[in-house]
Amino acid sequence: MTTSGSYDFNLNTNEIINAALRKIRAIPYGQTADAFQIKYGRQALNSMIKNWRARDAFIFDLDWTTIDLQASTVVVGSDGYDYECIRNHESSSDDQPITGANYLSYWKKLSTTGEGVAWSSGQDYVSSVNYDLDTNIVGISDMFIRDENNYDVSMTPITKKEYFQQGNKTSEGKPTMYYFRRKPTPQIYIYPLPDDETKYVLNLDVFKYPDDFDSGTNTPDYLQEWLDPLIFNLAVRLHPEFGTLPTGEFDRLRLDAENLFDIASGLDEETGDAYFQPDMRR
Numbered sequence: 001m002t003t004s005g006s007y008d009f010n011l012n013t014n015e016i017i018n019a020a021l022r023k024i025r026a027i028p029y030g031q032t033a034d035a036f037q038i039k040y041g042r043q044a045l046n047s048m049i050k051n052w053r054a055r056d057a058f059i060f061d062l063d064w065t066t067i068d069l070q071a072s073t074v075v076v077g078s079d080g081y082d083y084e085c086i087r088n089h090e091s092s093s094d095d096q097p098i099t100g101a102n103y104l105s106y107w108k109k110l111s112t113t114g115e116g117v118a119w120s121s122g123q124d125y126v127s128s129v130n131y132d133l134d135t136n137i138v139g140i141s142d143m144f145i146r147d148e149n150n151y152d153v154s155m156t157p158i159t160k161k162e163y164f165q166q167g168n169k170t171s172e173g174k175p176t177m178y179y180f181r182r183k184p185t186p187q188i189y190i191y192p193l194p195d196d197e198t199k200y201v202l203n204l205d206v207f208k209y210p211d212d213f214d215s216g217t218n219t220p221d222y223l224q225e226w227l228d229p230l231i232f233n234l235a236v237r238l239h240p241e242f243g244t245l246p247t248g249e250f251d252r253l254r255l256d257a258e259n260l261f262d263i264a265s266g267l268d269e270e271t272g273d274a275y276f277q278p279d280m281r282r
Helices: 012-023 033-055 160-164 223-241 247-266
Strands: 061-068 073-075 081-085 107-113 128-134 136-144 152-154 156-158 179-182 188-192 203-210
Touching: 012 033, 012 223, 033 223, 073 107, 136 179, 136 188, 152 223, 160 179, 223 247
Parallel strands: 156 179
Antiparallel strands: 061 203, 073 081, 081 107, 128 188, 136 152, 136 203, 179 188
């Protein structure tokens, strides 16, 4: 017997929609959905996936990203001294060095004078401790810092409360901890302040939201055990609009869809009392 030697089976958007419509007898076998059914089906599919995230369904993609540390912006204060940015922000009068009511949250006073740029309002200033991440990143699985000698050190995740309990945020050294802030544009804060940002690189193993189904040829970017849950649950969603199943058959379809969802979700658990999910630390 000869096997295929292939393990890349997948379905694209239109194939998933067509399979779901056949489950509810909206189209016969051998035919495909019309343009309206495809458009409506794609909207329902994307909406369903986003709803699953709220149910803690582990349909996230795991990816690797590298961040080169950035140099902090340095500006000249009204007292003539240089001030180093310690938190990313768009500048306003409230955070202007010396005169701003909240400037201590954004700037560290240096011993040098006249080496920075002139401060101005409405500018994006950056810090070597604060980094914006891609908007589709939902959590961090692991993170380590690599130095100039290619020596890696795992960094310790901490909560927001623990980050603010670290004391002086202007202390310098090799960063050993990070705080992940989950928001529309997620961020990380590292501690302590890098003593030399040119010496280090951050490496992150991140959980990312799956890509949307934007076209008929898009395929899911998560594990293939979710194909049946996609088809059956999409069929349940589409039935009120297109389906012709009798009540009893629809009830069985809905039960099958729920069971397939539970089975796929259960594959992300190990036997015993351990459960793995993305880090949602705020």
